[in-house]
Amino acid sequence: MPKNTLSVTDNRTGNAYELNIENGCIRTADLRQIKTGAEDFGLMGYDPAFLNTANCKSKITFIDGDKGILEYRGYPIEQLAEKSTFLEVAYLIMNGELPAQKQFDDFKYQVTHHTYVHENIKAFMDGFRYDHHPMSILASTVAALSGFYPEASKVKDAAVRRAQIIRMIAKMPTIAAFSYRHSLGMPYIYPDNDLSYAGNFLSMVRRMGETKYQPNPSLERALDVLFILHADHEQNCSTTATRLVGSSVAAGVTALYGPLHGGANEAVLRMLREIGSISKIPDFIKKVKEGGGETKLMGFGHRVYKNYDPRAKVIKRIADQVFDVTGKNPLIDIALELEKIALQDEYFVKRKLYPNVDFYSGIIYEAMGFPVEMFPVLFAIPRTVGWLTQWEEMITDSEQKIARPRQVFLGAKRRDFVSMDKRKAL
Numbered sequence: 001m002p003k004n005t006l007s008v009t010d011n012r013t014g015n016a017y018e019l020n021i022e023n024g025c026i027r028t029a030d031l032r033q034i035k036t037g038a039e040d041f042g043l044m045g046y047d048p049a050f051l052n053t054a055n056c057k058s059k060i061t062f063i064d065g066d067k068g069i070l071e072y073r074g075y076p077i078e079q080l081a082e083k084s085t086f087l088e089v090a091y092l093i094m095n096g097e098l099p100a101q102k103q104f105d106d107f108k109y110q111v112t113h114h115t116y117v118h119e120n121i122k123a124f125m126d127g128f129r130y131d132h133h134p135m136s137i138l139a140s141t142v143a144a145l146s147g148f149y150p151e152a153s154k155v156k157d158a159a160v161r162r163a164q165i166i167r168m169i170a171k172m173p174t175i176a177a178f179s180y181r182h183s184l185g186m187p188y189i190y191p192d193n194d195l196s197y198a199g200n201f202l203s204m205v206r207r208m209g210e211t212k213y214q215p216n217p218s219l220e221r222a223l224d225v226l227f228i229l230h231a232d233h234e235q236n237c238s239t240t241a242t243r244l245v246g247s248s249v250a251a252g253v254t255a256l257y258g259p260l261h262g263g264a265n266e267a268v269l270r271m272l273r274e275i276g277s278i279s280k281i282p283d284f285i286k287k288v289k290e291g292g293g294e295t296k297l298m299g300f301g302h303r304v305y306k307n308y309d310p311r312a313k314v315i316k317r318i319a320d321q322v323f324d325v326t327g328k329n330p331l332i333d334i335a336l337e338l339e340k341i342a343l344q345d346e347y348f349v350k351r352k353l354y355p356n357v358d359f360y361s362g363i364i365y366e367a368m369g370f371p372v373e374m375f376p377v378l379f380a381i382p383r384t385v386g387w388l389t390q391w392e393e394m395i396t397d398s399e400q401k402i403a404r405p406r407q408v409f410l411g412a413k414r415r416d417f418v419s420m421d422k423r424k425a426l
């Protein structure tokens with residue numbers, strides 16, 4: 001009968017150890033018993049950027065990066081994108097099961113009736129200059145929200161936790177839309193409770209003189225699907241930031257902002273514009289291949305997916321539905337050709353670099369009239385569901401503690417202070 005253990009021999013001492021294997025992992029803390037002597041701290045795992053370290057057990061999202069599979073609570077992303085709605089998916093992610101009608105109605109009511117923000121939030125947002133990046137307005141405003149809801153600090157209280165999660169999911173579109181309107185110097189538009197989650201967001205972004213904004217159903221649905229695709233992605237950078245910081249959506253927004261993560265959709269658009277035409281693609285590919293990592297093909301590659309990102313496939317499909325309404329974004333032709341060339345090129349094939357979720361999303365957002373600065377904001381709205389569900393999972397996991405990694409210290413050994421008159425400039 002095979003045993004679920006790992007036998008280790010420390011060749012420094014000749015001592016043998018047997019470590020338990022559970023769920024395909026050893027506990028790195030079990031390595032600490034492996035010592036060369038009483039003074040030895042014990043063996044640690046060294047894993048910069050968590051390439052092979054699980055930080056938690058989770059039941060929310062499953063990814064098989066080699067096969068290109070993404071599932072929320074067991075449901076394939078393709079089925080959810082085709083048959084579900086963002087709010088239903090949010091309920092699923094948060095609660096583990098799809099809602100029955102009454103549960104869904106209650107949830108929708110709760111989210112819809114927490115979309116307003118305190119009037120002081122508007123004044124707070126007015127403090128930013130008109131050209132402030134909306135993602136940084138979003139991060140700062142989300143951080144400021146905690147002052148309006150001081151009870152949010154009672155993180156051990158399940159009812160308080162849930163109330164804050166509903167608040168955040170409800171208010172993110174409002175703050176995101178306000179940040180956009182602020183950058184244009186346009187008046188803020190209050191939420192419309194009659195509209196869907198995506199429809200209300202479009203109303204707050206677009207409404208002008210009309211008393212009632214009616215979103216185009218195709219665009220409303222496309223945005224809803226994009227929200228579904230971005231709702232969670234297990235232990236990605238911003239979710240890990242949210243878990244490690246241990247209650248801050250502002251940390252998630254800030255971590256998402258970078259060009260290698262949620263800011264990649266913005267970077268893709270800038271890259272496609274820079275390339276400018278199909279004829280210039282070969283030169284650009286050459287620059288990527290010969291640049292030693294200096295120039296990247298933005299929207300390509302993923303830490304986990306070594307296959308086509310399933311979300312990119314869905315996005316590619318909805319692009320045509322959006323273009324039917326908005327007219328074609330000419331950048332799509334450059335993107336399609338870029339993908340075709342890259343997928344045949346040995347550099348990308350060898351490194352298993354495929355289009356990720358950000359490769360096509362920006363082209364759709366642009367066709368819908370959003371400026372590039374809003375792209376990461378559009379990512380942050382749905383990802384709030386993932387951040388907070390993952391955060392709640394962490395809070396209720398008795399094995400979790402304050403996150404505090406170890407380091408391998410390679411700096412100067414202890415030495416005595418030297419007065420300035422005796423120091424040499426280096």
Ligand code: CMC
Binds near residue numbers: 261293296299
């Ligand atoms: N273009 C060109 N070369 C690339 C790219 C790219 N986009 N991505 C990775 N590589 C190369 C990289 O230079 C390295 O080559 P070598 O082995 O010769 O040094 C090899 O592929 C492995 O890359 P890595 O940097 O070790 O991979 P990683 O897992 O650390 O990085 C990534 C993953 C997503 C940060 C990276 O692929 C990247 O920077 N992509 C572009 C930015 C992007 O599209 N980000 C969105 C990710 S999906 C949405 C999200 O999570 O927010």
